[in-house]
Structures are given as C-alpha cells and as structure tokens.
Amino acid sequence: MAAAAERAEEEHEEWAGVTPDAARRLVGAAVEAFAERGYHATTTRDIAGRAGMSPAALYIHYKTKEELLYRISGIGHEKALRIMAAAAGAEGSATERLRDAVRTFARWHAEHHTTARVIQYELQALGPEHYAEITGLRRRTDRLLRQIIQDGADSGEFRADDVPGTTLAVLSLCVDVARWFTADGPRTPDEVGTLYADLVLRMVGAPDPGRSAGTPR
Amino acid sequence: MAAAAERAEEEHEEWAGVTPDAARRLVGAAVEAFAERGYHATTTRDIAGRAGMSPAALYIHYKTKEELLYRISGIGHEKALRIMAAAAGAEGSATERLRDAVRTFARWHAEHHTTARVIQYELQALGPEHYAEITGLRRRTDRLLRQIIQDGADSGEFRADDVPGTTLAVLSLCVDVARWFTADGPRTPDEVGTLYADLVLRMVGAPDPGRSAGTPR
DNA sequence: CCGGACCCTAAGCGCTTGCTCAGCGGCGCG
DNA sequence: CGCGCCGCTGAGCAAGCGCTTAGGGTCCGG
Numbered sequence: 417m418a419a420a421a422e423r424a425e426e427e428h429e430e431w432a433g434v435t436p437d438a439a440r441r442l443v444g445a446a447v448e449a450f451a452e453r454g455y456h457a458t459t460t461r462d463i464a465g466r467a468g469m470s471p472a473a474l475y476i477h478y479k480t481k482e483e484l485l486y487r488i489s490g491i492g493h494e495k496a497l498r499i500m501a502a503a504a505g506a507e508g509s510a511t512e513r514l515r516d517a518v519r520t521f522a523r524w525h526a527e528h529h530t531t532a533r534v535i536q537y538e539l540q541a542l543g544p545e546h547y548a549e550i551t552g553l554r555r556r557t558d559r560l561l562r563q564i565i566q567d568g569a570d571s572g573e574f575r576a577d578d579v580p581g582t583t584l585a586v587l588s589l590c591v592d593v594a595r596w597f598t599a600d601g602p603r604t605p606d607e608v609g610t611l612y613a614d615l616v617l618r619m620v621g622a623p624d625p626g627r628s629a630g631t632p633r
Numbered sequence: 634m635a636a637a638a639e640r641a642e643e644e645h646e647e648w649a650g651v652t653p654d655a656a657r658r659l660v661g662a663a664v665e666a667f668a669e670r671g672y673h674a675t676t677t678r679d680i681a682g683r684a685g686m687s688p689a690a691l692y693i694h695y696k697t698k699e700e701l702l703y704r705i706s707g708i709g710h711e712k713a714l715r716i717m718a719a720a721a722g723a724e725g726s727a728t729e730r731l732r733d734a735v736r737t738f739a740r741w742h743a744e745h746h747t748t749a750r751v752i753q754y755e756l757q758a759l760g761p762e763h764y765a766e767i768t769g770l771r772r773r774t775d776r777l778l779r780q781i782i783q784d785g786a787d788s789g790e791f792r793a794d795d796v797p798g799t800t801l802a803v804l805s806l807c808v809d810v811a812r813w814f815t816a817d818g819p820r821t822p823d824e825v826g827t828l829y830a831d832l833v834l835r836m837v838g839a840p841d842p843g844r845s846a847g848t849p850r
Numbered sequence: 851c852c853g854g855a856c857c858c859t860a861a862g863c864g865c866t867t868g869c870t871c872a873g874c875g876g877c878g879c880g
Numbered sequence: 881c882g883c884g885c886c887g888c889t890g891a892g893c894a895a896g897c898g899c900t901t902a903g904g905g906t907c908c909g910g
Contacts, residue, residue, distance in 0.1 A: 438887075454757065456673035460868060470889050475869065537754065537812075540671065581820070581828050584813065589802060592809040595754075596801065603798070611798050619836045655857080677898060687859050692899065 430528065433491070439477040441467040446484045451530035455485055455541040485538060486546045492528075492535035493553040497560075499524055504560040510568030511622045517564060518590060518616045523609030525593040532594035561587060565620060575621030586616050647745060648708070656694040658684040663701045668747035672702055672758040702755060703763045709745075709752035710770040714777075716741050721777040727785030728839045734781060735807060735833045740826030742810040749811035778804060782837060792838030803833050 434440040445466035449458040460481050464471045478484045503517035525532040539550060562583040568574035576582045593608060603611070618624065651657040662683035666675040677698050681688045695701045720734035742749045756767060779800040785791035793799045810825060820828070835841070 436887095454671065454673060456671060457758070459866080461866095469887095471868090472870075472890080473888055476887065481868070541674070578828055582832065585806060585829065585832055588809040588813060589806055592805040592812075595809075596805060611795060612802065615799065615802055615836050618838055619832050621835055624838075653857095676896080678896095686857095688898090689860080689900080690858055693857065698898070 430495070430531065431491070434487070436477075438467070438469065438473065441469075442474060442477055442484065443488060447488055447531050447534055450485065450488070450534045450538055455481075455534075455538045482541070482543055482546070485534070486542060486550075488531070489535045489539065489542065489546075489550050490553075492531050493550055493557075496521070496524065496532075496535075497553055497557045500557045500560045504564055510564055510571060510573050511617065513564050514568060514574075514620065514622070515613045515617055517561060518586065519609040519613040522590040522593050522612040523605045525590055526597045526603075526605035526608045529594045529597040529599075532591075536591050536594055558583065558587060568620060568622070573622055582620060586619070589616070647712070647748065650708070651704070653694075655684070655686065655690065658686075659691060659694055659701065660705060664705055664748050664751055667702065667705070667751045667755055672698075672751075672755045699758070699760055699763070702751070703759060703767075705748070706752045706756065706759065706763075706767045707770075709748050710767055710774075713738070713741065713749075713752075714770055714774045717774045717777045721781055727781055727788060727790050728834065730781050731785060731791075731837065731839070732830045732834055734778060735803065736826040736830040739807040739810050739829040740822045742807055743814045743820075743822035743825045746811045746814040746816075749808075753808050753811055775800065775804060785837060785839070790839055799837060803836070806833070 431440050431443045434443050442463060446458070446463045448466060449462050452458075460474050461471045463481075463484070464474045467474075474481075474484075478487070499520050500517060503513055503520055506513055506516060508516075525536075535550075539547060542550060562579060565574060565576055565583050565586070566579050569576045569579055589612060593612070597603075597605075597608065648657050648660045651660050659680060663675070663680045666679050666683060669675075677691050678688045680698075680701070681691045684691075691698075691701075695704070716737050717734055720730055720737055723730055723733060725733075742753075752767075756764060759767060779796060782791060782793055782800055782803070783796050786793045786796055806829065810829070814820075814822075814825065
C-alpha cells in the first residue's frame with residue numbers, strides 16, 4: 417500500500433497545479449491506471465488504492481470517475497497546446513518553426529507517454545459536453561501546426577500540395593508516439609523528437625541541411 | 634448462395650470465412666460495438682442485440698467475450714500481414730515496393746477503419762497468450778516493411794540513417810489512420826493511400842519523380 | 851408417430867461496479 | 881480541556897456485468 421502510494425507520487429510534478437495534496441495523488445494514480453488498462457477497465461477502487469486511500473475518499477475530491485478523466489484531459493491538452501503555441505509563435509523561418517514544433521511536441525508525447533496515452537486515446541469515454549470542450553483544444557493545436565505548414569508552402573520552403581492532409585499526418589505521427597513509446601525502449605524522448613523532426617522536414621520537402629552540403633547556421 | 638442474406642450483410646463481407654451464419658453476424662456486431670465504444674465498454678448483451686439474438690446465444694459460438702476479440706484480431710492482423718507481404722514480395726525497386734506497401738496498407742486502414750481500430754487499439758484487452766500470438770503477427774508485418782526500407786537504404790535509393798526508427802514511424806502513420814478516419818470525412822480511402830505514399834517516399838528521401846505542381850526551391 | 855440433434859431463449863446466479871452515508875479521529879481554537 | 885470541523889473510512893446498496901442452465905421449437909431419418 418505505502419509502496420503504491422509512493423510510486424504514484426514520485427511521478428512528475430506535472431500535476432503541481434492540482435490541490436490539495438490528496439486530489440493530486442488521485443490524479444497521478446488515475447493517469448497511471450488509465451494508461452495501463454484503459455478508462456473502462458480501471459475501477460475506482462484501483463485508483464484509490466494506488467493513491468493510498470479508501471474508495472470513498474475519491475468522491476470527496478471528484479464528483480465522478482469521469483470528472484477525473486476530464487481534469488486530466490484538460491490539463492494535458494492545455495500543456496500540449498502551449499507546447500505547440502510556443503513553437504508556432506517563435507521567430508524564424510517556417511522550417512525552423514516546424515522543426516521545433518515537431519521536436520518538442522513528439523518529445524513531450526514520449527516523455528509523458530502515460531499522460532499522453534490517456535488524453536489522446538481515452539477521449540471517447542468523456543461525456544458529450546466535456547468531449548466537445550476538449551476537442552476544441554485539439555482543434556486549436558491543429559490550427560497552429562497547419563499555419564506553420566501553410567506559411568512554408570506559401571514561402572516556397574515546403575512542397576505540400578495538400579496542407580490539411582499533411583498537417584493531419586504530422587499530428588498523427590506525433591500523437592501516436594504515446595501509443596508505442598516505453599521508457600525501457602531503445603530511444604530517449606530527445607532522440608524521438610529529433611528523429612521525428614528530421615523525418616517531417618523531409619516529408620514536407622524542406623531543403624535538406626547539413627546532410628551533404630553544410631548550411632550556414 | 635443465399636444472395637438476399639449475404640446482401641443484407643454486405644458490410645461484413647470481410648468475415649466471409651466465419652461460419653455458421655450466426656457466428657459471422659456476431660463477429661460483425663462485435664466489431665461495430667468495439668470500434669464505437671471500446672472492448673471494455675461493450676456488453677455481451679449489446680453485441681447479441683446488434684446481431685439480432687439473445688445474450689445467451691453468443692456463448693453457443695464463442696466461449697467468452699475475449700475469444701470474440703481474439704478471433705477478430707487474428708483475422709484482421711492476418712489480412713494486414715497479407716497486404717504488406719504482397720507489396721514486399723512484388724517485383725520492382727524499393728521505391729516502387731514502398732509506395733505500394735504504404736498505399737495499400739494505409740488504404741486498408743481507412744476502408745476498414747472499424748475493424749482496424751479494434752485490432753490496433755483494443756489489443757491490450759486480450760489475454761496474455763492470445764496477446765503474444767497476435768503480437769507475433771505484428772512483428773512479421775514490421776519485418777517486411779523494415780526489409781523494404783533496408784533494401785532502399787542499401788541500394789542508395791533512400792537516405793535513412795535510422796532504419797528501425799523510420800520503419801516505426803511509417804507503420805505508426807499508417808496504423809493511426811484507423812483512429813481519425815471516418816467515412817464522412819473529406820478524403821476517400823484511395824486518396825489517403827496515395828497521399829500517405831507520397832509523404833512517406835519523401836520522408837525516406839526517395840528521388841522525386843516528375844512531381845505534380847510542386848514549387849521548386 | 852417417435853426421438854434425438856441442433857439452435858436458440860427466458861430466467862437468473864454470483865459477482866463487481868460506481869457511488870453513498872453515518873460516523874470516527876485528529877487538529878486548531880476558545 | 882472541550883468542541884466543532886473536516887478529511888477520511890467501513891460497510892454496503894442498487895444496478896449491471898459475464899456467463900450458465902433448463903427447456904422449447906424445428907427439422908430429419910425411421
């Protein structure tokens with residue numbers, strides 16, 4: 417029991433904004449459980465147990481199990497949106513911004529693959545109005561990425577005939593990292609990020625730097 | 634041939650190998666339900682109801698609900714493997730084989746997105762030994778694709794420093810089609826296949842054939 | 851007419867689920 | 881010290897779950 421509680425708590429303090437302490441422990445425990453077995457296969461007893469408390473304690477901090485998922489999804493998608501926004505709003509060419517966007521976005525999905533798995537693959541378990549709200553966040557992320565690719569296509573840096581389709585593919589690539597990534601795999605989150613950034617830049621037909629011909633920094 | 638009955642079940646033609654008729658109807662109903670709500674959120678009563686029979690009838694044809702998922706996963710992954718094998722075993726350059734592999738593999742995931750969603754995203758609900766068996770099929774699919782990319786890298790057609798990583802990314806791209814594709818979206822399965830084939834060929838740095846209306850740098 | 855093989859159903863069993871509620875213990879404050 | 885507050889628990893409820901069982905309708909060879 418105590419071991420389970422400690423393990424839940426040693427997780428990243430990505431939930432630092434959640435108070436009080438018991439509510440935060442519950443979020444951490446729920447993310448772990450949802451990522452492992454999926455929302456519907458996880459019981460409230462399991463979540464409470466991992467957080468080191470009785471099943472009834474969960475309902476002091478959250479009205480329902482679905483509200484827990486909603487809180488997790490909200491925080492996670494807001495974080496993902498901020499990452500994309502930081503890259504999209506930076507100075508630099510479309511190539512530089514796209515590289516940064518894919519690198520950081522894919523890296524986050526690898527590093528926080530448990531959280532990412534929950535927020536990307538358990539969405540359908542949300543109630544209709546919560547689902548709609550979260551979908552709005554995703555659409556904003558999508559628009560930011562699409563604008564980068566559109567900019568590159570307009571300026572001639574990229575060769576993308578189908579900007580929405582290419583955007584979809586890039587986003588799909590990054591998101592799906594959460595499905596296959598494991599901490600004990602051969603790649604670090606950093607490596608996944610740079611690999612994916614390289615692959616995507618070639619996918620959009622960006623000029624190839626540093627490979628055969630050196631480019632001025 | 635019971636033409637009328639078969640036409641009524643035309644949605645589920647891909648399960649033609651499943652007999653008797655009631656067992657096939659159950660498979661079709663289960664795929665539909667699993668794809669919509671997920672394995673754990675689907676009840677045996679729902680499956681039986683969609684198939685037009687009582688809950689108890691399910692257990693005449695399948696020992697458990699998990700066995701239904703196992704049958705579905707087996708048939709689906711064997712089909713996916715055959716598609717990949719056909720492309721990998723064809724005559725032609727690595728470029729031609731990769732284009733064909735991605736085009737047909739991605740197209741199948743779009744056209745049969747309900748089945749694909751179940752077999753790719755509900756795997757964890759299988760029991761350990763069934764899971765291991767299905768994972769073996771996936772590994773064979775992976776190897777076939779990796780060999781194509783390796784061939785292209787060896788012959789100099791592709792520029793892929795990280796062959797396993799690139800293989801993972803390509804497979805991930807195609808599989809994830811099942812997650813976002815819907816029949817009422819703007820793209821047909823055929824269009825998804827050709828778009829993805831183009832994107833992947835550029836991703837591996839294949840020489841650019843007479844491109845359409847691209848804007849040369 | 852029989853008698854069993856084959857499919858199917860109505861009813862329901864044992865269990866787990868999400869969630870509730872009366873009450874308890876330790877803390878801060880008067 | 882006494883008292884209220886609040887986070888929490890033990891016990892448990894109604895509902896729904898996967899799955900079982902006893903039996904009924906239909907067809908067929910005899």
